[in-house]
Amino acid sequence: MASSRPCLRVKGNQSLRDALRCQKPMRPQHASIRQYATPGPAKPRPYESKPKSQPLVGIRSQSSPAPATSPSSPTPKASTDTKPKAGTVVAPYWRISIGIILCGSIIYSMFTEPLQLESASIAERDTLSKRESGITPSSPMRLRMESLIKAQQQEIVAALERLDPSHRFRIDTWTRPNGGGGISCVLQEAKVFEKAGVNTSIVYGTLPRPAIAKMRVNHKALDPDVESLEFFAAGLSCVLHPQNPNAPTVHFNYRYFETMDDQGNCNAWWFGGGTDLTPSYLYDEDAIHFHRTIKEACDKHDRGYYARFKKWCDKYFYIPHRGESRGIGGIFFDDLDVEEKDQEELFSFTKDCLTAFLPSYLPIIQKRKDMPFTEREKEWQQLRRGRYVEFNLVHDRGTSFGLNTPGARVESILMSLPLTARWMYMHDPDKGSREERLLKVLKQPVEWVC
Structure with a gap:
């Protein structure tokens, strides 16, 4: 049976994994950005130790069984607050997609449009x-x-x-x-x-x-x-x-x-x-x-x-x-x-x-x-x-x-x-x-x- 392994490109990058999962707060290097999003004193970190590794969305093998759910576990209620929490990345997939399209357009124009250089005297x-x-x-x-x-x-x-x-x-x-x-x-x-x-x-x-x-x-x-x-x-x-x-x-x-x-x-x-x-x-x-x-x-x-x-x-x-x-x-x-x-x-x-x-x-x-x-x-x-x-x-x-x-x-x-x-x-x-x-x-x- 094929084993479930995360993509090697993001395996060791905790910040990227958190961003793709859209669940974790931003890492300390983004603290300055968080201050702009939430005026006032910085909030304490939600966790002190390194969070446990969780599988990335969409990488679970099709042959792997879904995780069992305990009957006695309460069903999580959907949050009624649609406003994203401070410090989280909003719509990461859209941002990455737009960035890829924009960079591709620039590179394409560089190779297909002639450079307008001033002719030598x-x-x-x-x-x-x-x-x-x-x-x-x-x-x-x-x-x-x-x-x-x-x-x-x-x-x-x-x-x-x-x-x-x-x-x-x-x-x-x-x-x-x-x-x-x-x-x-x-x-x-x-x-x-x-x-x-x-x-x-x-x-x-x-x-x-x-x-x-x-x-x-x-x-x-x-x-x-x-x-x-x-x-x-x-x-x-x-x-x-x-x-x-x-x-x-x-x-x-x-x-x-x-x-x-x-x-x-x-x-x-x-x-x-x-x-x-x-x-x-x-x-x-x-x-x-x-x-x-x-x-x-x-x-x-x-x-x-x-x-x-x-x-x-x-x-x-x-x-x-x-x-x-x-x-x-x-x-x-x-x-x-x-x-x-x-x-x-x-x-x-x-x-x-x-x-x-x-x-x-x-x-x-x-x-x-x-x-x-x-x-x-x-x-x-x-x-x-x-x-x-x-x-x-x-x-x-x-x-x-x-x-x-x-x-x-x-x-x-x-x-x-x-x-x-x-x-x-x-x-x-x-x-x-x-x-x-x-x-x-x-x-x-x-x-x-x-």
Whole structure:
């Protein structure tokens, strides 16, 4: 005959057995709940010792005989009080059933309804791609350009620290709330350089409709009917202001810009950049070396590039209110897109121009950094730096774009300004002096190489 055994899941749980039987008061751990049900002092426990085990309702074996009832035992009277006693669980089976249904519904919805997650931004997807796959020749151009400028930044900073070991660059890494960031490397008051900066900048953002309409003048691929467009911009900028007035200031900037759809697919792109030399005292051999090195980089891609971009540079780095150029030029180009050449060719051209910087400038600074100079020559250098500040703050489009970009890092944008500058009222150089010769060249650009 089958034995009558309670369910093993509740056999050792006295509280659960009492609840299922709906006969016993709640165990002491529920005393706090009982106080809410029966205001006033707590009642004493109905029993002091552990109650005898009784079979759970509904588990008696069908073959087991029903417990005998003594004829002399009085028949228990049904209670007329329908209000449940304090401390008892009301309708336990209904509560358990409702709980099971509710939990089941929640679990079912978790597995059958798709989770509504916010889609990752283009910047987040690019970060994940770099972390998982690295950057390869098949990566999007924006990631390849970012990799190029960061590698060149490290190489240039290392070369300049070898040239001027008296100080180390201060390196600041920063991020943008909407994606991107940059690395600013700045050197101040060193032996060779009064101020030097080599900065990378990566920007993810959104172009509003007015900005799109303005850019369509040079880029017809932009959709004129959209309200906004996601964009990416990456660039490497460098400005070096030497201590010695005989050593020239130099600047370069190479950048890449693209617009994208919501999935990160590029729909318009272009390259820009250039480099120029700004001496306080003109040495013809320095100017020739600088321009020749740049021309060689241009000629590898197009024999017409140097003359075309040199003229563009002379026109761009011009201070209208002074009637003179900022320096003796170099090259400048912008908005080079598919109408110019294919993307790979223009990327290669930009890379060659960038890697030509150190060969174009290091021989010059090494030759001039230790030359003797006078206080008068230092004063002239400060006046020329004043012209540099005027152009950068009034006319430079890169400075304007940076300062008007939401979340812009002003310190990095104004890194290009010299540490010191000077303005004198109605200053004119002496006739026949080296200072006057420089001004003549600045007012009438020279063709340094053919």
